[in-house]
Amino acid sequence: MSDEHLYLVAYDIADDRRWRAVFKLMHGFGEWMQLSVFQCRLTRARHVELLGRLTNTISLADDHVLVVDLGPAEQVEPKVHSLGKRSFEGIERAPVIV
Numbered sequence: 001m002s003d004e005h006l007y008l009v010a011y012d013i014a015d016d017r018r019w020r021a022v023f024k025l026m027h028g029f030g031e032w033m034q035l036s037v038f039q040c041r042l043t044r045a046r047h048v049e050l051l052g053r054l055t056n057t058i059s060l061a062d063d064h065v066l067v068v069d070l071g072p073a074e075q076v077e078p079k080v081h082s083l084g085k086r087s088f089e090g091i092e093r094a095p096v097i098v
Contacts, residue, residue: 002072002074003043004041004043004074005047005071005072006039006070006071006072006073006076007041007042008038008039008066008068008070009038009039009040009050009066009067009068010037011026011036011063011064011065011066012063012065013063014059015059015062015063018057018058018059021057022057022058022063023036025054025057026038026040029042030042051067
């Protein structure tokens with residue numbers, strides 16, 4: 001069984017340069033859902049790494065990031081209503097061939 005949790009990360013960044021830096025950073029940790037929202041499957045270590053890197057990227061006085069722990073990734077079945085042109089797809093664990 002995996003020790004990964006499923007997280008929903010949403011952010012409101014006041015500066016365009018920092019917003020782009022956070023957007024680029026998040027691509028290394030999860031799947032983009034829409035403008036400033038990502039879903040991530042992370043181990044405890046990757047979660048700590050993400051929080052540290054976000055803390056070093058954002059302005060704590062001007063920006064806001066929400067990281068919502070939805071629970072163990074293998075046990076979570078998100079119930080999402082997706083309206084519009086892009087439908088929601090949950091992250092599934094898959095092997096990565098290098």
